[in-house]
Amino acid sequence: MTPFSKRKAGFFVTNDDIQGCMAIQQILHDEGNYHASLVIYWEIIMKVVGIDPAPKKHATLFERSSGWSEIDAHLLPQVIDKWPNSNGLLLCWDAPLTVGGYGSGRYYERDIERFFHNHKDFMVPEGISVLPFAGCSHWAVTHATFGLPKTGKWSFPLADLPFALRETGGPPDQIGRFVVEVHPAVSLWLWCRERMPNGPWTYKTRKANRELIWKTFSNVIPHYLPEREPKNDDEIDSFVACLLGELWITQQNVVLLGCIGTGSFLVPDRDNIAAAFQHFVDSRQ
Numbered sequence: 001m002t003p004f005s006k007r008k009a010g011f012f013v014t015n016d017d018i019q020g021c022m023a024i025q026q027i028l029h030d031e032g033n034y035h036a037s038l039v040i041y042w043e044i045i046m047k048v049v050g051i052d053p054a055p056k057k058h059a060t061l062f063e064r065s066s067g068w069s070e071i072d073a074h075l076l077p078q079v080i081d082k083w084p085n086s087n088g089l090l091l092c093w094d095a096p097l098t099v100g101g102y103g104s105g106r107y108y109e110r111d112i113e114r115f116f117h118n119h120k121d122f123m124v125p126e127g128i129s130v131l132p133f134a135g136c137s138h139w140a141v142t143h144a145t146f147g148l149p150k151t152g153k154w155s156f157p158l159a160d161l162p163f164a165l166r167e168t169g170g171p172p173d174q175i176g177r178f179v180v181e182v183h184p185a186v187s188l189w190l191w192c193r194e195r196m197p198n199g200p201w202t203y204k205t206r207k208a209n210r211e212l213i214w215k216t217f218s219n220v221i222p223h224y225l226p227e228r229e230p231k232n233d234d235e236i237d238s239f240v241a242c243l244l245g246e247l248w249i250t251q252q253n254v255v256l257l258g259c260i261g262t263g264s265f266l267v268p269d270r271d272n273i274a275a276a277f278q279h280f281v282d283s284r285q
Contacts (some may be wrong), residue, residue: 042136046172046249049075050182050241052234053095057142060234062242065224069237077145081162089177091163092245094237095138095150097181098167101261104165105149108134116186117278119214122140122276127201127209128185133263146179159225171249180256181265184240191266192216204233244268 036181052060057175058070064157071079081090100106106265107133114129116122124130133149142148158165163179164172172178189201195216210233218225224243230236244266248254262281267273 003153016189026069046090048090048242048245048249050092050238050245052232052237052241053093053141055138060238061190062238070240076141081147088172088175089181090172090245090249092241093142093179094182094184094241095144096133096141096263097137097142097165097179098260098263099133099151100263101150110131110225111265111281111284112258112265114145115277119276119280121271124186124189124272125199125201127199127203128189129185166256167264170258181244182241182244183267184237185241187244187267188213188217190270191220195220203236210236
């Protein structure tokens, strides 16, 4: 990652400072102090927030410094718009941020959703929902907050939007306000499916299933857990959203799968998923 300068808490952090922080972060990570290694990044380089927008009720947010919080959905655009510009900020948004790139179904379903519905090795089980993006109920709050998804020539240019969309490639390498799509349910399944080959995966409506999945997940990712257990599925989703962003920007086995033409979101980099997805997309051309 290219180092960059920023202003933090009234003083100027230079490129040398950033490089020093990243060196300390790597030492801590190599020594097994994973939490401290991420704190270095959160506090000095890039703040990460996981958001489950839930438009009919409240949005649930998670960030390391303050834990979980809730915001009424209708207030979310104003609250996010007022967050400061001075620090690096990455929002990990649990809702579609792009439309499909081509074909008669481009306004209904993206390749990223088709992949998880149809690929023999990555077809999600019952309980893990990967709706066609047009069927998600988050359109209004997403567009009100970010001006996304960009659907055609009448949409604002991406350069004029309040947050820069990360839709392919690696994490940000400069200061700014960024947003990336995530899918916490798919990610939980990818992380835990080897230990839970038969599920159950219906965690949003069944507490016993939710507790089993969280226990399994805690054993898979033991070093990055929050200070308390989540109370509900919204807290699980917002935490996993944040964790995906944290691991992505620190280059720890999370990949941004897809691009703006296929749809994309962050997922654990497991079982050669990127190669499988590319082959799936190529076979549809």
